[in-house]
Amino acid sequence: MTAPMPDVRHEVKRILAEQALIEPTDVSDDATLESLGVDSMGLVEAIFGLEEAFDIRIPFNANAPGESGFDISSVDSMVATVERLIAEQKG
Amino acid sequence: MRGRRVAITGAGTINPLGADVPATLAAMREGRVAIGPLDIRDADRLLAPIGAQVAEYDETARFDRQQIALYDRFTQFALIAGGQAVAQSGLTFDGALAERAGVVIGTSGGGLGTQDDNYRAVYEEGKNRVHPFVVPRLMNSAAASHLGMVHNLRGPGFTVSSACASSNHAMGQALAMIRSGMADVMLTGGSEAMLCFGGFKAWEGLRVMSRDGCRPFCATRSGMVQGEGAAVFVFEEWEHARARGAEILAEVAGYSMTSDAGDIVMPSQQGAERAMAGALADAGLAPGDVGYVNAHGTATAANDRIESAAIAAVFGPATGGLAVSSTKSMHGHLIGGAGAVELLACLSALRDGVIPPTMGWRTRDPDCPLDVVPNAAREARVAATLSNAFAFGGLNAVLALRAA
Known part of the structure; x- marks a missing residue:
């Protein structure tokens, strides 16, 4: 018996909102880390939060964010990547 | 003093x-x-x-x-x-x-x-x-x-x-x-x-x-x-x-420590600059007197970019003739032991005239425009060296050695 999987978009917004010190409802689908004011430490902590929430491993190296396979360009892209990783790792 | x-x-x-x-x-x-x-x-x-x-x-x-x-x-x-x-x-x-x-x-x-x-x-x-x-x-x-x-x-x-x-x-x-x-x-x-x-x-x-x-x-x-x-x-x-007629391997000529008072992980260029400039001043050295800097050089995106800019700012026109290497490319990052093992690289330069290389280097980064002694040691006469250490939490310490 496993707990129901939380909604990915909801969780991504909740976790980013926690870092940005705003309400999840104020995080838009096209929001970027920059527009939310989330710095590199905040991002690393958010990725940890997503890994814990979905029990997945997200490939990310803070030294080369563009080559990590985790597309951090917007909320939409992060949701898509997390959904793909869930399918790959939990499917 | x-x-x-x-x-x-x-x-x-x-x-x-x-x-x-x-x-x-x-x-x-x-x-x-x-x-x-x-x-x-x-x-x-x-x-x-x-x-x-x-x-x-x-x-x-x-x-x-x-x-x-x-x-x-x-x-x-x-x-x-x-x-x-x-x-x-x-x-x-x-x-x-x-x-x-x-x-x-x-x-x-x-x-x-x-x-x-x-x-x-x-x-x-x-x-x-x-x-x-x-x-x-x-x-x-x-x-x-x-x-x-x-x-x-x-x-x-x-x-x-x-x-x-x-x-x-x-x-x-x-x-x-x-x-x-x-x-x-x-x-x-x-x-x-x-x-x-x-x-x-x-x-x-x-x-x-x-x-x-x-x-x-x-x-x-x-x-x-x-x-x-x-x-x-x-x-x-x-x-x-x-x-007592002891053999002197080198003189510990100068030292400086500074704090960024900024961020718990991100380094500051100014803190690094002040530490290097302070060590030079304490040792009575001009930038042109130094032939080798053992860099902190962790190979993280942030450190190497900021350390490069700090070195260029401190050494000014002398940066062109300055050899800078990170021996972490060979022995890894010894964390609390790093500066001690890296001081050996300075002794190599001062005593043996051998500047240890930065290994693993492949491609020039425009943000790191230094002579990093890539991939092969170099023979050179070196009269003075700096050894950099820039810790998480913005705690910087730089030692200057002079040939005995």
């Missing part, structure tokens, strides 16, 4: 490149990279399981059973390095000298391996009893205490812990104590043995570790790689060394 002059009259080490100073300098000259797959318990659960370990290390060949019960790996490394340094210096600490001699050692994790083993015993294995010497074994100050006991150092003795700058801060304290007259001889340097599962997992969490090697200042750099080991030096008041 400069006060009395300070000589280095002994050096010792055990690190991934070698089990003594000659072997280490030979490896640096050859550009040998000691980074490889990590051989530690549960390495299969690590995401980036590479590191630079002290290879083929057998503690039972170095220490007896009673000693091993008390010596964490970081203490063992410090004692091995310290024994070599004292032997080279030719000093015997007895009578009045013992009371004028001390020890200050840098370490970040201290007996982390001992903590890791015993947490595992009580949490994972559910044991309700640990060995009686866990506390004296894991103390960050254990290495300093044992060095003092082994060599009869009865003056100041303590440990300095400032993350990746621990060694340089420790050696700076030793310098200041001899200059001021508080001591005549100090054993100093640093030791680290953090390559255990818990220690490595903690670093992994930060997402700054490389999975494919340490390539400082290279456009393709992908983060840091951890190492382990120790280096210990004998710092001695100049006239004391001269009076």
Whole structure:
């Protein structure tokens, strides 16, 4: 018996909102880390939060964010990547 | 205040490149990279399981059973390095000298391996009893205490812990104590043995570790790689060394420490600049006098870019003729032991005329426009060196050496 999987978009917004010190409802689908004011430490902590929430491993190296396979360009892209990783790792 | 002059009259080490100073300098000259797959318990659960370990290390060949019960790996490394340094210096600490001699050692994790083993015993294995010497074994100050006991150092003795700058801060304290007259001889340097599962997992969490090697200042750099080991030096008041006819390996000419007072992980260019400029001023050196800088050079995106800019700002027009290398590309990042092992690279430049290379370098990064001595050691006459250490939390310490 496993707990129901939380909604990915909801969780991504909740976790980013926690870092940005705003309400999840104020995080838009096209929001970027920059527009939310989330710095590199905040991002690393958010990725940890997503890994814990979905029990997945997200490939990310803070030294080369563009080559990590985790597309951090917007909320939409992060949701898509997390959904793909869930399918790959939990499917 | 400069006060009395300070000589280095002994050096010792055990690190991934070698089990003594000659072997280490030979490896640096050859550009040998000691980074490889990590051989530690549960390495299969690590995401980036590479590191630079002290290879083929057998503690039972170095220490007896009673000693091993008390010596964490970081203490063992410090004692091995310290024994070599004292032997080279030719000093015997007895009578009045013992009371004028001390020890200050840098370490970040201290007996982390001992903590890791015993947490595992009580949490994972559910044991309700640990060995009686866990506390004296894991103390960050254990290495300093044992060095003092082994060599009869009865003056100041303590440990300095400032993350990746621990060694340089420790050696700076030793310098200041001899200059001021508080001591005549100090054993100093640093030791680290953090390559255990818990220690490595903690670093992994930060997402700054490389999975494919340490390539400082290279456009393709992908983060840091951890190492382990120790280096210990004998710092001695100049006239004391001269009076007994000791061989002086180099002069510890200057030192500076600054704080960024900015961020707990991101370095600041200004803090690094002030530390380097301060060490030059303290040593009475002009930028053009320095032939080699041993960089902090962690191969993280942030450090190498900011350190490059800081070097260019401090050295100005002299940057063009300046050799800068990061030997972390070979021995990994020794964290609290880094500055001590890296001071050996400065001795190589000053004494042997060999500047150790930055290995693994592939592609120029426009943000790191320095002569990084890529991939092969270089022969050069060097009269003075700097050794940089810029720790997490913005604690910076830079040492200047001058040829004896």
